[in-house]
Amino acid sequence: xxxxxxxxxxxxxxxxxxxxxxxxxxxxxxxxxxxxxxxxxxxxxxxxxxxxxxxxxxxxxxxxxxxxxxxxxxxxxxxxxxxxxxxxxxxxxxxxxxxxxxxxxxxxxxxxxxxxxxxxxxxxxxxxxxxxxxxxxxxxxxxxxxxxxxxxxxxxxxxxxxxxxxxxxxxxxxxxxxxxxxxxxxxxxxxxxxxxxxxxxxxxxxxxxxxxxxxxxxxxxxxxxxxxxxxxxxxxxxxxxxxxxxxxxxxxxxxxxxxxxxxxxxxxxxxxxxxxxxxxxxxxxxxxxxxxxxxxxxxxxxxxxxxxxxxxxxxxxxxxxxxxxxxxxxxxxxxxxxxxxxxxxxxxxxxxxxxxxxxxxxxxxxxxxxxxxxxxxxxxxxxxxxxxxxxxxxxxxxxxxxxxxxxxxxxxxxxxxxxxxxxxxxxxxxxxxxxxxxxxxxxxxxxxxxxxxxxxxxxxxxxxxxxxxxxxxxxxxxxxxxxxxxxx
Amino acid sequence: xxxxxxxxxxxxxxxxxxxxxxxxxxxxxxxxxxxxxxxxxxxxxxxxxxxxxxxxxxxxxxxxxxxxxxxxxxxxxxxxxxxxxxxxxxxxxxxxxxxxxxxxxxxxxxxxxxxxxxxxxxxxxxxxxxxxxxxxxxxxxxxxxxxxxxxxxxxxxxxxxxxxxxxxxxxxxxxxxxxxxxxxxxxxxxxxxxxxxxxxxxxxxxxxxxxxxxxxxxxxxxxxxxxxxxxxxxxxxxxxxxxxxxxxxxxxxxxxxxxxxxxxxxxxxxxxxxxxxxxxxxxxxxxxxxxxxxxxxxxxxxxxxxxxxxxxxxxxxxxxxxxxxxxxxxxxxxxxxxxxxxxxxxxxxxxxxxxxxxxxxxxxxxxxxxxxxxxxxxxxxxxxxxxxxxxxxxxxxxxxxxxxxxxxxxxxxxxxxxxxxxxxxxxxxxxxxxxxxxxxxxxxxxxxxxxxxxxxxxxxxxxxxxxxxxxxxxxxxxxxxxxxxxxx
Numbered sequence: 001x002x003x004x005x006x007x008x009x010x011x012x013x014x015x016x017x018x019x020x021x022x023x024x025x026x027x028x029x030x031x032x033x034x035x036x037x038x039x040x041x042x043x044x045x046x047x048x049x050x051x052x053x054x055x056x057x058x059x060x061x062x063x064x065x066x067x068x069x070x071x072x073x074x075x076x077x078x079x080x081x082x083x084x085x086x087x088x089x090x091x092x093x094x095x096x097x098x099x100x101x102x103x104x105x106x107x108x109x110x111x112x113x114x115x116x117x118x119x120x121x122x123x124x125x126x127x128x129x130x131x132x133x134x135x136x137x138x139x140x141x142x143x144x145x146x147x148x149x150x151x152x153x154x155x156x157x158x159x160x161x162x163x164x165x166x167x168x169x170x171x172x173x174x175x176x177x178x179x180x181x182x183x184x185x186x187x188x189x190x191x192x193x194x195x196x197x198x199x200x201x202x203x204x205x206x207x208x209x210x211x212x213x214x215x216x217x218x219x220x221x222x223x224x225x226x227x228x229x230x231x232x233x234x235x236x237x238x239x240x241x242x243x244x245x246x247x248x249x250x251x252x253x254x255x256x257x258x259x260x261x262x263x264x265x266x267x268x269x270x271x272x273x274x275x276x277x278x279x280x281x282x283x284x285x286x287x288x289x290x291x292x293x294x295x296x297x298x299x300x301x302x303x304x305x306x307x308x309x310x311x312x313x314x315x316x317x318x319x320x321x322x323x324x325x326x327x328x329x330x331x332x333x334x335x336x337x338x339x340x341x342x343x344x345x346x347x348x349x350x351x352x353x354x355x356x357x358x359x360x361x362x363x364x365x366x367x368x369x370x371x372x373x374x375x376x377x378x379x380x381x382x383x384x385x386x387x388x389x390x391x392x393x394x395x396x397x398x399x400x401x402x403x404x405x406x407x408x409x410x411x412x413x414x415x416x417x418x419x420x421x422x423x424x425x426x427x428x429x430x431x432x433x434x435x436x437x438x439x440x441x442x443x444x445x446x447x448x449x450x451x452x453x454x455x456x457x458x459x460x461x462x463x464x465x466x467x468x469x470x471x472x473x474x475x476x477x478x479x480x481x482x483x484x485x486x487x488x
Numbered sequence: 489x490x491x492x493x494x495x496x497x498x499x500x501x502x503x504x505x506x507x508x509x510x511x512x513x514x515x516x517x518x519x520x521x522x523x524x525x526x527x528x529x530x531x532x533x534x535x536x537x538x539x540x541x542x543x544x545x546x547x548x549x550x551x552x553x554x555x556x557x558x559x560x561x562x563x564x565x566x567x568x569x570x571x572x573x574x575x576x577x578x579x580x581x582x583x584x585x586x587x588x589x590x591x592x593x594x595x596x597x598x599x600x601x602x603x604x605x606x607x608x609x610x611x612x613x614x615x616x617x618x619x620x621x622x623x624x625x626x627x628x629x630x631x632x633x634x635x636x637x638x639x640x641x642x643x644x645x646x647x648x649x650x651x652x653x654x655x656x657x658x659x660x661x662x663x664x665x666x667x668x669x670x671x672x673x674x675x676x677x678x679x680x681x682x683x684x685x686x687x688x689x690x691x692x693x694x695x696x697x698x699x700x701x702x703x704x705x706x707x708x709x710x711x712x713x714x715x716x717x718x719x720x721x722x723x724x725x726x727x728x729x730x731x732x733x734x735x736x737x738x739x740x741x742x743x744x745x746x747x748x749x750x751x752x753x754x755x756x757x758x759x760x761x762x763x764x765x766x767x768x769x770x771x772x773x774x775x776x777x778x779x780x781x782x783x784x785x786x787x788x789x790x791x792x793x794x795x796x797x798x799x800x801x802x803x804x805x806x807x808x809x810x811x812x813x814x815x816x817x818x819x820x821x822x823x824x825x826x827x828x829x830x831x832x833x834x835x836x837x838x839x840x841x842x843x844x845x846x847x848x849x850x851x852x853x854x855x856x857x858x859x860x861x862x863x864x865x866x867x868x869x870x871x872x873x874x875x876x877x878x879x880x881x882x883x884x885x886x887x888x889x890x891x892x893x894x895x896x897x898x899x900x901x902x903x904x905x906x907x908x909x910x911x912x913x914x915x916x917x918x919x920x921x922x923x924x925x926x927x928x929x930x931x932x933x934x935x936x937x938x939x940x941x942x943x944x945x946x947x948x949x950x951x952x953x954x955x956x957x958x959x960x961x962x963x964x965x966x967x968x969x970x971x972x973x974x975x976x
Binding site: 060061062063064065066068069147148150151152153154156157160163164167176197198199200201202354355388389390394395397398399400401402403404405406407408409410411412413414415438481482485486 | 548549550551552553554556557635636638639640641642644645648651652655664685686687688689690842843876877878882883885886887888889890891892893894895896897898899900901902903926969970973974
């Protein structure tokens with residue numbers, strides 16, 4: 001049985017980094033525990049222009065029960081180095097935090113700093129509730145006790161947090177007349193676009209990078225994600241694709257032999273003995289997903305991986321080739337296998353178990369993976385076991401829409417950029433066509449997940465530079481329009 | 489001291505009726521108890537084309553605590569008499585229930601039936617949670633126990649109720665391709681417009697009648713409402729206005745004499761002896777408010793009232809004139825005084841005590857009433873005493889906007905009609921200018937509260953017929969646009 005795709009895939013949303021798979025895979029491919037270690041890794045001293053604040057946030061925006069009036073301290077980080085100030089009506093860029101410690105984005109998502117510099121803007125990074133240091137009930141330990149303490153952990157609350165914090169912050173800064181633009185990536189990109197849709201009075205535009213807002217309900221085919229992974233590999237190398245495609249049944253065939261785990265452990269140079277062949281397959285599958293999701297220059301992880309597979313010594317069998325691929329991606333001396341079981345101490349797992357139900361699955365023969373359709377019943381049972389909650393698979397489309405988005409938003413809404421890289425498997429659930437003159441798609445053929453948000457580098461290819469220039473030009477228009485309508 | 493304006497005024501939102509003050513005042517001018525008797529009055533057998541259903545609704549849409557999964561039975565009423573059905577993509581008009589038993593609107597708001605007939609549409613009236621028969625926890629008694637049971641009673645939940653119910657209903661009717669238009673009046677009109685803004689994927693347009701969405705925070709001057717009341721009276725009769733304006737100090741002067749309540753009771757022909765002169769003043773003030781709010785033809789209550797005041801026998805003193813006005817409006821033989829104290833068993837009082845904080849007050853010499861500025865501290869203390877909750881006076885503008893609405897929505901949103909009658913004091917907080925080509929204001933100089941929604945009659949003046957024709961024409965455009973974008 002393949003790993004539980006929907007839990008695992010979505011957990012990658014937290015990866016904003018586009019650095020090489022070799023660097024990120026060991027830290028990020030797993031779930032809760034792995035992630036937290038990654039978060040700790042981010043938690044370094046901030047550069048002096050980034051100042052940390054805490055906002056006393058309403059726990060429950062939509063109810064008025066006595067407990068709803070409880071508050072928690074929400075972290076936000078401000079960079080005012082470039083800001084022209086309220087008298088100049090200089091813009092404010094709000095980074096709508098995603099499912100991670102907010103400090104993690106500071107060193108990675110450098111494009112927002114470039115935006116701030118270009119527009120003399122204030123930068124405000126807001127941490128999403130229940131991540132990082134923004135824990136209700138005083139601590140992560142308390143917040144993750146059970147469904148009663150986790151119960152306030154939802155996307156609508158996150159958006160309302162942003163609304164309330166920004167409104168108060170602008171008032172305190174006398175910056176009510178400063179155009180405010182939401183920026184986010186992945187789940188944070190969904191939040192940025194939803195924020196513009198739900199709170200147009202607070203945000204005059206949104207840059208939503210790699211936001212798969214259409215990967216809910218039946219809008220996007222379930223195999224959208226693995227089909228793109230497969231395409232990335234097949235476009236890179238037909239033989240590499242064939243090797244991977246054949247490897248699963250080969251692992252199954254070998255695994256059917258008695259006492260074979262030590263042999264598999266040896267072939268794949270695992271640091272610890274494998275517990276099962278499923279453990280191996282899950283880890284390999286995740287490696288391919290991550291490689292595709294971050295298949296960006298200059299590292300080009302899919303090409304690296306395929307080069308390693310294809311470059312195995314002549315006569316190497318399929319398992320040997322796949323093992324060579326693993327080694328080529330992760331490097332020697334040995335390979336840690338990650339525990340990919342969902343955890344009830346993981347925030348994103350909670351979110352997928354409640355409302356962020358992205359039905360991602362492999363069909364028969366439509367990908368290079370073994371069949372593993374999304375099974376809502378299984379998924380529900382798992383969530384009930386983990387948290388005692390039942391997922392609401394239709395809630396996101398009820399609350400935020402998604403069906404027939406071009407018709408719905410064609411004459412409603414404005415000023416949203418949906419940016420994508422088509423190598424990113426999540427682009428399958430992204431907005432890839434212009435919805436109107438001002439709700440537009442900006443994608444690159446060769447980019448992957450959240451690439452445009454990363455810190456610009458001299459080595460960036462022209463198509464990436466061009467994508468970012470397009471975004472700046474569009475945002476320039478929003479700001480000009482904002483000023484024109486306020487002046488008029 | 490004048491009555492607590494903000495509690496009382498908003499309670500009138502529930503009045504959709506445009507029938508004469510003589511008919512409605514005794515039933516509706518008060519708060520909780522009075523209202524419930526009115527509701528009971530509505531609760532008659534429905535005509536056969538109106539069929540009642542109950543939807544199992546989620547209690548808490550935005551949280552995922554164990555109790556959030558509790559459900560309640562939400563009442564909705566369907567009239568399918570005119571519907572062309574899903575194959576014809578015939579429209580659906582959804583009446584977004586306001587702060588009242590939903591059955592009350594059926595016999596009054598006949599314009600929606602005309603809309604259904606004109607457009608071969610399905611009519612769905614959805615009752616607002618915590619009103620009428622749509623009580624969480626099984627009964628009104630249980631629902632109104634305390635802030636814990638009332639805590640789920642908010643406008644955002646009401647909107648999410650509508651979203652979920654409509655989405656499910658359309659799926660069940662295979663009516664996903666039927667354009668759906670929200671219609672509501674007063675608070676229900678606010679909900680209709682907010683529903684279009686927040687759920688454009690569910691509603692392709694909204695007719696928001698007499699919706700004072702700008703009567704929050706500091707957007708509209710606090711005295712907006714009483715200033716319009718005053719203008720209505722002064723425009724009708726300068727001497728009537730002067731009599732009323734002078735009457736308050738005259739009552740105070742008389743009331744300062746010893747043992748005067750029996751004398752006042754006699755002058756004003758109260759059915760029971762007055763408890764205080766404040767009781768008299770409050771009831772008179774409310775009478776003037778209601779008369780202005782429903783100052784429509786053919787009854788023209790302000791003119792009636794002023795005729796009675798001005799027609800008092802020569803030599804009648806000020807109190808006698810005002811008493812003649814009361815008698816002219818309410819009729820003999822005696823006049824009930826209503827207990828205008830806010831009640832913790834009243835739904836709208838809960839809503840004003842939590843989020844629907846409309847800061848309405850009289851300033852000095854700017855109205856025909858005594859000064860009575862809105863006092864948030866007082867208001868807060870009252871709410872804390874009633875329910876143990878603290879109002880959130882900035883929440884509505886944070887969640888729904890309102891400031892700079894023309895700039896904010898000028899290039900965002902579409903297909904909303906804000907209809908008003910300028911004699912309605914609530915029009916002071918309404919949208920009275922076109923925001924864009926498709927978010928438009930349609931008002932009449934001579935109409936009052938929710939007049940356009942009332943059942944059309946042969947005696948309707950031309951300007952009212954014209955207002956409704958304009959609305960039909962605009963809605964026709966929405967439906968055509970909807971079909972064009974879906975066909976394309």
